[in-house]
Amino acid sequence: ARRNPLPGLCGRVCVRPCEFVCRRxxxxxxxxxxxxxxxxxxxxFSYALTRSTxxxxxxxxxxxxxxxxxxxxxxxxAAFFLRQKGHAVEVFEELEEPGxxxxxxxxxxxxxxxxxxxxxxxxxxxxxKFHYGTRIGKDRTLKQLRAxxxxxxxxxxxxxxxxxxxxxxxxxxxxxxxxxxxxxxxNLLYPLGKFTPPPGETVAVIGGGNVAMDxxxxxxxxxxxxxxxxxxxxxxxxxxxxxEIREAKHEGIEFHFLxxxxxLEIAGGKVSGLTCIRMDLGAPDASGRRRPVEVKGSDxxxxxxxVIPAIGQATDFGLLSDDFPVRxxxxxxxxxxxxxxxTSQEGVFSGGDCVTGPKALIDAMGQGIHAAHSIDQYxxxxxxxxxxxxxxxRTLKSMNLPQSPVNRxxxxxxxxxxxxxxxxxxxxxxxxxxGYQPEAxxxxxxxCLRCYRIAMFVTEE
Numbered sequence: 519a520r521r522n523p524l525p526g527l528c529g530r531v532c533v534r535p536c537e538f539v540c541r542r543x544x545x546x547x548x549x550x551x552x553x554x555x556x557x558x559x560x561x562x563f564s565y566a567l568t569r570s571t572x573x574x575x576x577x578x579x580x581x582x583x584x585x586x587x588x589x590x591x592x593x594x595x596a597a598f599f600l601r602q603k604g605h606a607v608e609v610f611e612e613l614e615e616p617g618x619x620x621x622x623x624x625x626x627x628x629x630x631x632x633x634x635x636x637x638x639x640x641x642x643x644x645x646x647k648f649h650y651g652t653r654i655g656k657d658r659t660l661k662q663l664r665a666x667x668x669x670x671x672x673x674x675x676x677x678x679x680x681x682x683x684x685x686x687x688x689x690x691x692x693x694x695x696x697x698x699x700x701x702x703x704x705n706l707l708y709p710l711g712k713f714t715p716p717p718g719e720t721v722a723v724i725g726g727g728n729v730a731m732d733x734x735x736x737x738x739x740x741x742x743x744x745x746x747x748x749x750x751x752x753x754x755x756x757x758x759x760x761x762e763i764r765e766a767k768h769e770g771i772e773f774h775f776l777x778x779x780x781x782l783e784i785a786g787g788k789v790s791g792l793t794c795i796r797m798d799l800g801a802p803d804a805s806g807r808r809r810p811v812e813v814k815g816s817d818x819x820x821x822x823x824x825v826i827p828a829i830g831q832a833t834d835f836g837l838l839s840d841d842f843p844v845r846x847x848x849x850x851x852x853x854x855x856x857x858x859x860x861t862s863q864e865g866v867f868s869g870g871d872c873v874t875g876p877k878a879l880i881d882a883m884g885q886g887i888h889a890a891h892s893i894d895q896y897x898x899x900x901x902x903x904x905x906x907x908x909x910x911x912r913t914l915k916s917m918n919l920p921q922s923p924v925n926r927x928x929x930x931x932x933x934x935x936x937x938x939x940x941x942x943x944x945x946x947x948x949x950x951x952x953g954y955q956p957e958a959x960x961x962x963x964x965x966c967l968r969c970y971r972i973a974m975f976v977t978e979e
Contacts, residue, residue: 590618718823
């Protein structure tokens with residue numbers, strides 16, 4: 519946890535960028551880095567539950583104080599490293615518990631909330647102070663925080679949703695609920711027995727990302743007879759994790775590709791279905807994916823009683839005010855200096871989804887590390903710049919170093935986690951992955967080629 523304060527989260531919901539560049543894949547399959555990380559954390563998690571005495575707080579070696587707005591992955595990561603650097607840190611969170619979108623946007627069958635709570639408890643024991651149920655912009659202002667603290671970090675995430683743009687969407691009839699709202703209400707209220715699923719038998723989820731997969735698979739667990747995912751491109755272009763798509767299919771989710779809803783149909787004051795149009799793929803757009811093009815005359819009706827748009831998220835800037843302005847971009851994100859993450863307000867920094875737009879948990883954590891580095895330099899009166907590790911990574915990437923062949927014998931298959939059977943898991947929100955047993959974890963770790971590279975280079979005069 520010295521380098522990664524949230525290993526339990528990473529071991530369950532990380533999108534595994536390290537595995538996609540693992541050289542073991544040149545022989546057979548990449549090392550299961552994600553699940554090995556989970557295995558190690560699960561062992562310490564079991565220990566944490568039985569430990570009677572809290573960990574010792576990190577020593578305060580500076581007289582500086584930092585306020586972090588938002589207790590999501592970016593804010594928590596930054597708070598942890600700032601505290602390790604000797605600064606006093608206080609985190610202000612609107613919700614009554616930590617985790618941000620990782621807590622209220624990811625269902626328990628993928629990420630049990632207790633994992634989040636234990637990991638944040640460990641960070642609180644290191645000396646970070648948390649204030650829950652506090653909305654900045656309402657209970658306290660950003661200007662007040664800046665006056666009280668030596669630096670402020672904004673990490674409010676992207677808890678809002680974007681519209682599909684279909685006809686009648688603005689009427690917001692019963693049966694239409696955004697993906698972010700659906701997951702938030704489910705995660706907060708279902709454990710308390712207070713969640714009431716929208717009435718109906720058929721659910722249509724619009725979108726192709728991980729949020730759409732979470733919505734569809736959660737709806738299946740709520741007992742809806744038919745759950746569909748509508749996506750305007752093909753499966754190849756879906757941004758969702760391949761594992762999430764595969765498991766959704768195993769759970770009986772229907773996929774309608776090259777399908778785009780153009781009108782929300784309303785009958786009796788509530789949702790009755792969607793009028794959709796078939797799509798074809800044209801030339802690539804700015805994202806590199808082939809642009810979907812409508813096929814004229816291909817309209818068709820799809821009956822459903824619940825429609826869940828999950829095509830994108832947006833940031834709520836209710837904490838910003840005219841008397842303490844912070845510049846934003848035309849894309850609806852906070853404007854920052856890319857090297858330092860400082861905003862237009864001196865001493866105010868920002869990171870995570872509210873800067874980059876919705877991205878993966880590991881990206882938000884990386885932004886938290888970067889922000890902590892910049893804020894530490896700022897508080898010490900040093901020249902600010904990107905973290906050393908990031909600077910070296912960028913340098914090596916620009917050098918395009920050749921890769922030597924892997925001269926080893928492969929054919930040692932990757933050890934996959936055992937999964938609960940689909941027919942069993944679709945009736946509850948219990949975790950579906952069982953995790954490695956010690957022997958399996960050892961065998962998987964032994965597959966590592968230990969392909970360390972030694973290089974010497976000069977990056978600055």
